[in-house]
Amino acid sequence: xxxxxxxxxxxxxxxxxxxxxxxxxxxxxxxxxxxxxxxxxxxxxxxxxxxxxxxxxxxxxxxxxxxxxxxxxxxxxxxxxxxxxxxxxxxxxxxxxxxxxxxxxxxxxxxxxxxxxxxxxxxxxxxxxxxxxxxxxxxxxxxxxxxxxxxxxxxxxxxxxxxxxxxxxxxxxxxxxxxxxxxxxxxxxxxxxxxxxxxxxxxxxxxxxxxxxxxxxxxxxxxxxxxxxxxxxxxxxxxxxxxxxxxxxxxxxxxxxxxxxxxxxxxxxxxxxxxxxxxxxxxxxxxxxxxxxxxxxxx
Amino acid sequence: xxxxxxxxxxxxxxxxxxxxxxxxxxxxxxxxxxxxxxxxxxxxxxxxxxxxxxxxxxxxxxxxxxxxxxxxxxxxxxxxxxxxxxxxxxxxxxxxxxxxxxxxxxxxxxxxxxxxxxxxxxxxxxxxxxxxxxxxxxxxxxxxxxxxxxxxxxxxxxxxxxxxxxxxxxxxxxxxxxxxxxxxxxxxxxxxxxxxxxxxxxxxxxxxxxxxxxxxxxxxxxxxxxxxxxxxxxxxxxxxxxxxxxxxxxxxxxxxxxxxxxxxxxxxxxxxxxxxxxxxxxxxxxxxxxxxxxxxxxxxxxxxxxxxxxxxxxxxxxxxxxxxxxxxxxxxxxxxxxxxxxxxxxxxxxxx
Numbered sequence: 001x002x003x004x005x006x007x008x009x010x011x012x013x014x015x016x017x018x019x020x021x022x023x024x025x026x027x028x029x030x031x032x033x034x035x036x037x038x039x040x041x042x043x044x045x046x047x048x049x050x051x052x053x054x055x056x057x058x059x060x061x062x063x064x065x066x067x068x069x070x071x072x073x074x075x076x077x078x079x080x081x082x083x084x085x086x087x088x089x090x091x092x093x094x095x096x097x098x099x100x101x102x103x104x105x106x107x108x109x110x111x112x113x114x115x116x117x118x119x120x121x122x123x124x125x126x127x128x129x130x131x132x133x134x135x136x137x138x139x140x141x142x143x144x145x146x147x148x149x150x151x152x153x154x155x156x157x158x159x160x161x162x163x164x165x166x167x168x169x170x171x172x173x174x175x176x177x178x179x180x181x182x183x184x185x186x187x188x189x190x191x192x193x194x195x196x197x198x199x200x201x202x203x204x205x206x207x208x209x210x211x212x213x214x215x216x217x218x219x220x221x222x223x224x225x226x227x228x229x230x231x232x233x234x235x236x237x238x239x240x241x242x243x244x245x246x247x248x249x250x251x252x253x254x255x256x257x258x259x260x261x262x263x264x265x266x267x268x269x270x271x272x273x274x275x276x277x278x279x280x281x282x283x284x285x286x287x288x289x290x291x292x293x294x295x296x297x298x299x
Numbered sequence: 300x301x302x303x304x305x306x307x308x309x310x311x312x313x314x315x316x317x318x319x320x321x322x323x324x325x326x327x328x329x330x331x332x333x334x335x336x337x338x339x340x341x342x343x344x345x346x347x348x349x350x351x352x353x354x355x356x357x358x359x360x361x362x363x364x365x366x367x368x369x370x371x372x373x374x375x376x377x378x379x380x381x382x383x384x385x386x387x388x389x390x391x392x393x394x395x396x397x398x399x400x401x402x403x404x405x406x407x408x409x410x411x412x413x414x415x416x417x418x419x420x421x422x423x424x425x426x427x428x429x430x431x432x433x434x435x436x437x438x439x440x441x442x443x444x445x446x447x448x449x450x451x452x453x454x455x456x457x458x459x460x461x462x463x464x465x466x467x468x469x470x471x472x473x474x475x476x477x478x479x480x481x482x483x484x485x486x487x488x489x490x491x492x493x494x495x496x497x498x499x500x501x502x503x504x505x506x507x508x509x510x511x512x513x514x515x516x517x518x519x520x521x522x523x524x525x526x527x528x529x530x531x532x533x534x535x536x537x538x539x540x541x542x543x544x545x546x547x548x549x550x551x552x553x554x555x556x557x558x559x560x561x562x563x564x565x566x567x568x569x570x571x572x573x574x575x576x577x578x579x580x581x582x583x584x585x586x587x588x589x590x591x592x593x594x595x596x597x598x599x600x601x602x603x604x605x606x607x608x609x610x611x612x613x614x615x616x617x618x619x620x621x622x623x624x625x626x627x628x629x630x631x632x633x634x635x636x637x638x639x640x641x642x643x644x645x646x647x648x649x650x651x
Contacts, residue, residue, distance in 0.1 A: 062495040062496075064495050068498040075496065115493075115497065118496070118498075120497060120499035125466075126467060126503075127465045128463070128464045128499045128503050129462070129463055130461070130462040130500035131461060131462075132445070132459070133457065133460075134460070135456055165394050165402070166392070166402070166446055167445065167460050168394075169458045169460070170450055170459075172394075173456075195551060196551050196553070197554060199529065199555040199558065200554040200555060200557055200558035201558070202555075203558035217493070217547075221526055224529045224530040225533055227530055228532070229533055232530070252526065254527070
């Protein structure tokens, strides 16, 4: 358990309390990593996750006033453990009033490369180059994950989101890999859509989307748009899956500094993330009962 | 030089313009692809009906129709040197990689140095959407960032795309945004970024915005990360006033905001350089458009305020009336039906 900053610590306490009442057979090893923590602390957390295989996490604040060699702790954890798939499930929840109804979208986002490569340099004074990396290997990997998930969840279509008209080589490669993988899943309809049109479609007619797959930054944006559509950052849980490890957190990874320690944060997202973790650990009955309780409280 | 740009922009809007003989204004017109030509035709009809003193210098530049070339681009630039103002449809960028990473659309923008794209997202009276009474302005830097067209395959199966952020262009767009806010009496400018991940690049952009903000103490300045900004736009767009951001985020936020007020067809865009202004009939990146209540703004620029108000009022009247609605607004009218209705509203006795 990595409580993180802002509302993280108080929400983790709530998870522990709910687990205690539900007699969930899970023991948490707590590891603290603050935003100014030295690299050693982060490495310690990473090793702990390697030991236990599974983690529940709050967001660690990234202070962007610190020098650029101070990398985002959250990103470091994700890339070190190769948690290549970020998955969020955006669903219209009963009892939550929103402008749209009947939303049920699974978003699969490549979690380790793209614009989050942390490769930047100032080649000439006043000119910064930031590298966005797209590789065939990781694009295929995330595409397989998305289609595999769609098949397992009996979903009908997968939409790849990209900007290949502008980033012809980079997003072009991503799109091509998705197309190749799609051929291996003939029962699933494959579509593609440019990211700007996607955001417009999401706010006008979100019901048209089923499973979506995309590179890192677009995933970040689409996750947030969808979370907004179903009621906000306090409701949607997220998961980061790798080959060997899984880390669960809220979908939109907010620190919630401004509402911390005031007992007003919505624990739904964190509690539902904990349920996703229980499902991953095959403690399905516990997962279901807590989930039912959360949804009943919302209604 | 940011100061020169600011004052040149203000010069544009105060109406001193190329007055050709007999007080007609030349406007360069690029119909482009898709619905562009139809919409251009619609504009010409409406202008004719309203006796708007504008002559159009048409150029057919299209990548998908293979009428695009370096010479064509140069001719457009020459035309612009005369007109200073252009109406543009959509120059569609084909998906296939034909050996050139930069599209003609992008190259035109760079040749004319149209660094600022302004999208004014305003709810239309009479057309109900999930968000009514929205009024926000999105200012997007459109010559660098992720659209630098600098990509290469360093190792087989590994592509590097370069996103370029420079101090000069960031300062320039920030100054434009604050000048715009000052001129239009707006209260707040929000810089949108992802400096927590792209610390150097977006960090530099943010830094430039902060520096420029200090010169405008009367305007409130705040910042927001792009992902949170998108979520806020969906949940509570009313908190925003003027937004300024680099290229890709601008593209995304433009489209998101357009979706909030009814789609691409009702949100026109304008692009500015120090010398030129280009008005888009069709939102960039959108598949369709409809008759614009927009390049009417071209009229304001040329000092044709009377004509522009007349046409703009007619368009607004038709939309408010609710009887003639194009497909994208939920109706069944054709483009020509709508245009006819606008013309009728211009001169109730025209053609009678």
